[in-house]
Amino acid sequence: MELTFLDVAEEHAAQNPHGTALVCGDNRIVWADLVGRVEHLAGALMVKGVVVGDRLVWAGQNCHRLIELLLAAERLGAIVCPLNWRQSADEVRFVLKDADPRLVVWQRAEIGETVLAVRGATAPETVWIAHDDEYESLLLSTPPPELSRTLYDRSRPLLMLYTAAFDGRPAGSLLPGRSLQLQALYGMLFAGAGRDDVYLNAGPLFHVGTFKATLATFVAGGTNVFVRRVEAEEVCRIIDTERCTGAFLQPPTLAAMADGNRDGRYDLSSLRPKGRYRSGFGQTELGGVVTFVDTESPPAGSAGRPGPLIRVEIVDENGRALRSGDAGEIVVRGPAVHTGYHRRPELTAQRQRDGWHHTADLGRREADGSITFLGPMGRMIKSAAENIYPLEVEACLRTHPAVADVAVVGVPDPTWGQTVRAVIVPVDGARPTLAELQDHCRARIASYKKPTSLVLTDALPRKGNAIDYEATGLRT
Amino acid sequence: MELTFLDVAEEHAAQNPHGTALVCGDNRIVWADLVGRVEHLAGALMVKGVVVGDRLVWAGQNCHRLIELLLAAERLGAIVCPLNWRQSADEVRFVLKDADPRLVVWQRAEIGETVLAVRGATAPETVWIAHDDEYESLLLSTPPPELSRTLYDRSRPLLMLYTAAFDGRPAGSLLPGRSLQLQALYGMLFAGAGRDDVYLNAGPLFHVGTFKATLATFVAGGTNVFVRRVEAEEVCRIIDTERCTGAFLQPPTLAAMADGNRDGRYDLSSLRPKGRYRSGFGQTELGGVVTFVDTESPPAGSAGRPGPLIRVEIVDENGRALRSGDAGEIVVRGPAVHTGYHRRPELTAQRQRDGWHHTADLGRREADGSITFLGPMGRMIKSAAENIYPLEVEACLRTHPAVADVAVVGVPDPTWGQTVRAVIVPVDGARPTLAELQDHCRARIASYKKPTSLVLTDALPRKGNAIDYEATGLRT
Numbered sequence: 043m044e045l046t047f048l049d050v051a052e053e054h055a056a057q058n059p060h061g062t063a064l065v066c067g068d069n070r071i072v073w074a075d076l077v078g079r080v081e082h083l084a085g086a087l088m089v090k091g092v093v094v095g096d097r098l099v100w101a102g103q104n105c106h107r108l109i110e111l112l113l114a115a116e117r118l119g120a121i122v123c124p125l126n127w128r129q130s131a132d133e134v135r136f137v138l139k140d141a142d143p144r145l146v147v148w149q150r151a152e153i154g155e156t157v158l159a160v161r162g163a164t165a166p167e168t169v170w171i172a173h174d175d176e177y178e179s180l181l182l183s184t185p186p187p188e189l190s191r192t193l194y195d196r197s198r199p200l201l202m203l204y205t206a207a208f209d210g211r212p213a214g215s216l217l218p219g220r221s222l223q224l225q226a227l228y229g230m231l232f233a234g235a236g237r238d239d240v241y242l243n244a245g246p247l248f249h250v251g252t253f254k255a256t257l258a259t260f261v262a263g264g265t266n267v268f269v270r271r272v273e274a275e276e277v278c279r280i281i282d283t284e285r286c287t288g289a290f291l292q293p294p295t296l297a298a299m300a301d302g303n304r305d306g307r308y309d310l311s312s313l314r315p316k317g318r319y320r321s322g323f324g325q326t327e328l329g330g331v332v333t334f335v336d337t338e339s340p341p342a343g344s345a346g347r348p349g350p351l352i353r354v355e356i357v358d359e360n361g362r363a364l365r366s367g368d369a370g371e372i373v374v375r376g377p378a379v380h381t382g383y384h385r386r387p388e389l390t391a392q393r394q395r396d397g398w399h400h401t402a403d404l405g406r407r408e409a410d411g412s413i414t415f416l417g418p419m420g421r422m423i424k425s426a427a428e429n430i431y432p433l434e435v436e437a438c439l440r441t442h443p444a445v446a447d448v449a450v451v452g453v454p455d456p457t458w459g460q461t462v463r464a465v466i467v468p469v470d471g472a473r474p475t476l477a478e479l480q481d482h483c484r485a486r487i488a489s490y491k492k493p494t495s496l497v498l499t500d501a502l503p504r505k506g507n508a509i510d511y512e513a514t515g516l517r518t
Numbered sequence: 519m520e521l522t523f524l525d526v527a528e529e530h531a532a533q534n535p536h537g538t539a540l541v542c543g544d545n546r547i548v549w550a551d552l553v554g555r556v557e558h559l560a561g562a563l564m565v566k567g568v569v570v571g572d573r574l575v576w577a578g579q580n581c582h583r584l585i586e587l588l589l590a591a592e593r594l595g596a597i598v599c600p601l602n603w604r605q606s607a608d609e610v611r612f613v614l615k616d617a618d619p620r621l622v623v624w625q626r627a628e629i630g631e632t633v634l635a636v637r638g639a640t641a642p643e644t645v646w647i648a649h650d651d652e653y654e655s656l657l658l659s660t661p662p663p664e665l666s667r668t669l670y671d672r673s674r675p676l677l678m679l680y681t682a683a684f685d686g687r688p689a690g691s692l693l694p695g696r697s698l699q700l701q702a703l704y705g706m707l708f709a710g711a712g713r714d715d716v717y718l719n720a721g722p723l724f725h726v727g728t729f730k731a732t733l734a735t736f737v738a739g740g741t742n743v744f745v746r747r748v749e750a751e752e753v754c755r756i757i758d759t760e761r762c763t764g765a766f767l768q769p770p771t772l773a774a775m776a777d778g779n780r781d782g783r784y785d786l787s788s789l790r791p792k793g794r795y796r797s798g799f800g801q802t803e804l805g806g807v808v809t810f811v812d813t814e815s816p817p818a819g820s821a822g823r824p825g826p827l828i829r830v831e832i833v834d835e836n837g838r839a840l841r842s843g844d845a846g847e848i849v850v851r852g853p854a855v856h857t858g859y860h861r862r863p864e865l866t867a868q869r870q871r872d873g874w875h876h877t878a879d880l881g882r883r884e885a886d887g888s889i890t891f892l893g894p895m896g897r898m899i900k901s902a903a904e905n906i907y908p909l910e911v912e913a914c915l916r917t918h919p920a921v922a923d924v925a926v927v928g929v930p931d932p933t934w935g936q937t938v939r940a941v942i943v944p945v946d947g948a949r950p951t952l953a954e955l956q957d958h959c960r961a962r963i964a965s966y967k968k969p970t971s972l973v974l975t976d977a978l979p980r981k982g983n984a985i986d987y988e989a990t991g992l993r994t
Contacts, residue, residue: 043855043875044673044696045827053829056839057887197520220520227826231707238815261826339714350703350737351521353529363532379519399519411533 044196046219047260048113051077054263058237063260064106065284066268071106076113081186083114089184090145090169094119097141097202097384099164101125101157102149103270104243107173109256111147116200116219120144123202123214124248127153131160133212137204138163141214141384145169147177152270196220199381203250205326214384217250220377221329222257228349229258232319232334238287239264240312242280244272245290252290254330259288274298278308285312322346323354323415325401327393328378333413341412345405348413352376356407359429361396364407368488369434371419372405373398404431421511423452423460430462430491435483439464439493442482444472449502449509453495464493467501474498520672522695523736524589527552530739534713539736540582541760542744547582552589557662560590565660566621566645570595573617573678573860575640577601577633578625579746580719583649585732587623592676592695596620599678599690600724603629607636609688613680614639616860617690621645623653628746672696675857679726681802690860693726696853697805698733704825705734708795708810714763715740716788718756720748721766728766730806735764750774754784761788798822799830799848799891801877803856803869809889817888821881824889828852832883835905837872840883844964845910847895848881849874880907897987899928899936906938906967911959915940915969918958920948925978925985929971940969943977950974 051073054061059074071079092098098120100108108124115122123141125134138146138160146164148157150172161170171177199216206212229235235258243266245252259266267284269276272295280286291299303310318338322345324331333354335346348354353375356364364370379399382390393400404416416433423430432450439448447467452460468474476496483492503510527549530537535550547555568574574596576584584600591598599617601610614622614636622640624633626648637646647653675692682688705711711734719742721728735742743760745752748771756762767775779786794814798821800807809830811822824830829851832840840846855875858866869876880892892909899906908926915924923943928936944950952972959968979986 043851043853043873045829045852049829049851050827053824056829056831056883057823223827227703227707230826231703347533348529350706351526351699353521353525353532355532375519375525376521377519397519407532 044194044219046113046116046194047222047257048077048080048117050261051080051113058263061263062265064109064266064268066104066106069106076110078186079181080110080113080117082181082184083110084117085184085186086180087114087118087120087145092118092120092144094198096120096144097123099123099125099138099141099143099146100247101127101146101153102173103127103153104247104252104268105149105173105270106266106268107147107177108247109260109266112201116194119195119198121199121202121216123204126204126246126248127156128246131156135160135163137212137214140212141202143168145171147171147173150174194219196223197381201253201329202384203248203253203326213386213389215327216381216384217329218381221380222254223261224349224351224377225254225330226257226261228331228334229255230262232317232321232349233258233288234317235259235262235264237263240284240286240288241266242277242284242286242289243268244277244295245292246271250324250326250330255288255290274302278303278310281310281313282308287312287314289313320346323372323403323405323413325403327380327399327401328374329380330378332374332376332378342408342410343406343412343414345413345415347411348376352378354413355398356405356413357398361398366407366409366411369404369406369416369431372401372403372413372415374401375399404433406434423450423462425452425455425458425460425462425490428490432462434487435462435464435491435493438483438486438491439466439479441486442474442479444468444474444478446470447502449511450493451511461494462491463495463497465497465499465502467499520670520695522589522592522670523698523733524553524556524593526737527556527589534739537739538741540585540742540744542580542582545582552586554662555657556586556589556593558657558660559586560593561660561662562656563590563594563596563621568594568596568620570674572596572620573599575599575601575614575617575619575622576723577603577622577629578649579603579629580723580728580744581625581649581746582742582744583623583653584723585736585742588677592670595671595674597675597678597692599680602680602722602724603632604722607632611636611639613688613690616688617678618861619644621647623647623649626650670695672699673857677729677805678860679724679729679802689862689865691803692857692860693803693805694857697856698730699737700825700827700853701730701806702733702737704807704810705731706738708793708797708825709734709764710793711735711738711740713739716760716762716764717742718753718760718762718765719744720753720771721768722747726800726802726806731764731766750778754779754786757786757789758784763788763790765789796822799879799881799889801879803875803877804850804854805856806854808850808852808854818884818886819882819888819890821889821891823887824852828854830889831874832881832889833874837874842883842885842887845880845882845892845907848877848879848889848891850877851875880909882910899926899938901928901931901934901936901938901966904966908938910963911938911940911967911969914959914962914967915942915955917962918950918955920944920950920954922946923978925987926969927987937970938967939971939973941973941975941978943975 055073055077060072063073063076064071112122196219200219201217202214204212205215239259241259319334321331322333332352333345333348355373356370358370402419404419406414421432435450436448446469449465453463455461480492531549531553536548539549539552540547588598672695676695677693678690680688681691715735717735795810797807798809808828809821809824831849832846834846878895880895882890897908911926912924922945925941929939931937956968
């Protein structure tokens with residue numbers, strides 16, 4: 043007797059029929075109406091031929107109808123895939139072709155032309171429904187289906203989000219109901235989501251960072267408010283009007299909001315301060331974040347500790363658990379883990395070998411048992427039989443008082459294959475020596491990881507925020 | 519990728535290997551040792567022939583080994599049944615025969631004679647292991663088995679607790695991993711269980727009220743402390759020594775503790791005050807409590823609101839949902855619900871008809887959507903086509919200022935079959951009239967439920983706390 047998200051909506055409808063579930067522009071959907079709308083939508087989807095395992099692409103911006111589509115899809119065992127409409131036409135074409143949807147719910151306003159331009163990427167029999175002019179009449183036309191709920195399987199994929207894979211092609215991560223349910227419970231446990239919450243869906247819903255808070259608010263019985271895309275003034279206006287208690291907002295938006303609201307025109311006082319826990323390590327393939335930092339009892343590891351019912355290990359390249367202090371790949375088990383990548387059996391098998399989800403992210407367990415996330419595993423230095431992750435050595439060197447910036451690279455070595463070189467930007471007036479930096483490393487990480495040569499420089503070449511290792515002239 | 523409780527123990531062992539998981543007398547089991555012990559125990563059980571679905575009876579008092587048995591059983595797909603050793607020999611014999619266990623882990627100390635006296639109730643091939651002298655050597659003798667964990671099914675029964683059924687025979691309620699996991703998450707969400715908790719298992723572990731807090735503490739990474747049975751002084755001593763933060767204690771024990779510790783000999787200051795939520799409605803068949811009262815925002819209904827991922831309805835005898843204000847049977851859906859009663863297919867089908875677990879408890883949804891629990895459905899008055907639950911009418915009359923005590927019974931009526939009679943003990947000096955009480959009822963519950971006759975009396979006959987309806991001379 044597992045429950046679906048529609049069951050959850052029914053519970054809220056039984057308790058609070060006139061409570062507002064979803065707000066989107068002029069649409070205000072109360073719980074009692076939401077249940078009826080989703081039942082009709084499920085009926086309409088059945089009539090269109092949707093069956094278990096079918097992909098339903100959402101080619102629109104943030105909207106309450108995406109949530110209705112998710113609830114109806116779960117009822118039918120289908121999978122919803124929100125498209126990243128900000129991608130290039132080529133990228134969107136790749137994703138549409140790869141997803142191979144039975145049905146596309148698309149948006150005419152603002153992004154309609156972009157979407158229609160790539161329509162040819164889907165099969166000819168794919169059904170296209172414009173949510174901003176055909177959707178509501180569809181709900182009116184179809185009686186709800188009689189479907190048994192007793193056979194619901196929460197391990198079946200429900201949400202597909204595309205993420206960068208490691209062969210250059212995006213891959214659709216298939217998130218089952220169990221993952222989204224656990225994330226919703228985490229939202230209640232670690233972010234305090236409750237029935238009096240009003241959450242502004244300002245981040246894009248093709249990203250797991252927004253979606254997990256949406257579902258937490260939904261399961262807790264709060265109100266989800268949707269804004270098509272992030273615009274500082276519009277965000278301020280909606281927070282004021284709807285008395286939003288939380289929102290997914292990035293620093294640039296927050297700065298623009300502060301700037302635009304200097305005259306205090308909008309009342310943003312409904313937003314609640316952050317609570318006791320902050321997010322630690324997460325991934326699309328985990329449906330969101332799975333480790334949390336308790337700020338009242340701060341752990342040594344920057345990513346904190348796993349939430350309940352999650353296993354995390356740090357393993358070497360043979361899958362053996364490493365002792366605390368050693369950097370290795372972060373691997374995860376538990377209900378949060380996706381079922382795999384859409385139509386990528388080899389990638390799925392490779393990333394789920396030994397019964398663990400391999401994150402391809404580098405981490406370390408600290409002495410207190412908490413986890414530090416170091417970064418993507420990408421680069422590795424091979425020195426004799428040892429694997430050295432430059433990220434780990436950089437993180438260590440960065441804590442030295444004379445170091446302003448640092449890049450660690452591997453340089454060819456006739457004896458060891460490669461050895462570690464530190465390229466350092468010193469803080470003003472400082473002039474760290476190799477011996478000094480080696481001592482610093484030896485006290486903190488395994489001795490074989492310490493740099494064996496040192497280059498001092500004025501600045502490191504960068505691409506955006508990231509160091510451009512190619513341009514350092516020393517490839518790893 | 520669902521997790522077992524042993525996986526959870528492994529996560530705690532990875533984070534906090536020397537942290538104390540279980541304390542029982544002189545035994546202190548740290549997380550790292552617990553994992554190894556359970557793996558060995560699972561191996562020993564395999565050698566004894568335990569397979570999926572087998573029942574393993576725990577015929578002992580509270581002990582850390584019961585938790586180890588549960589973890590090992592989950593690994594093998596077996597079911598643990600803690601016996602109520604306080605029952606009469608006949609009751610224990612019935613339960614032992616009904617459970618039909620592959621293996622009994624029994625306790626020689628204190629209750630050994632009682633247990634041995636009923637040994638004949640099990641099949642001759644049943645394996646009996648005395649936990650207080652054979653268990654530890656068993657762990658030493660057996661290497662841990664190689665078992666795949668990827669096929670773990672959290673819908674499989676794991677814990678069997680006997681509960682009163684409605685045909686006079688106790689029935690074994692089969693609780694799956696999903697129910698116990700949800701209860702553990704509820705313990706974190708609503709009781710604030712955390713990794714620094716030290717929970718004293720003072721209530722009996724054959725009762726779901728203790729078990730759910732044990733598992734919450736376990737999943738949160740806290741310490742469980744076991745005491746064989748409740749004795750006020752021993753409880754005080756352990757709270758002092760172990761710095762317990764919580765305990766399952768009933769009012770008589772609390773009174774005895776306060777009495778025995780008047781000189782402040784024991785420091786009980788580690789016990790934490792109750793938090794924001796208090797328990798609402800629960801049942802063995804739900805693995806514990808599924809509704810919670812938010813004391814910071816008190817609901818109208820005494821049982822509060824369902825926790826996340828739980829559906830509750832109030833239904834009439836045809837399974838139709840009732841409007842708020844009408845009393846009916848409380849029915850529940852969700853992961854908390856048991857899989858059914860051991861070897862009672864008809865009872866299981868009857869109690870799970872229409873896809874809902876029928877609690878046989880009477881409740882009402884209030885205007886704010888919250889739930890009131892009125893009591894067991896037992897008695898019903900049939901008046902024409904209407905069903906009237908005396909409990910509901912009694913609860914209403916009890917709120918009248920002139921009423922000190924009340925019993926509502928059905929009396930034969932030539933026109934209606936039965937009509938409602940109120941037997942009232944007035945408060946000192948008051949003399950309520952029938953018309954007055956009828957007005958009171960009409961304003962609060964459906965008019966047809968009001969009493970049509972009134973008897974005033976000095977006291978109601980009781981059996982213990984319950985009214986003895988038989989002795990009122992008026993059967994329902």
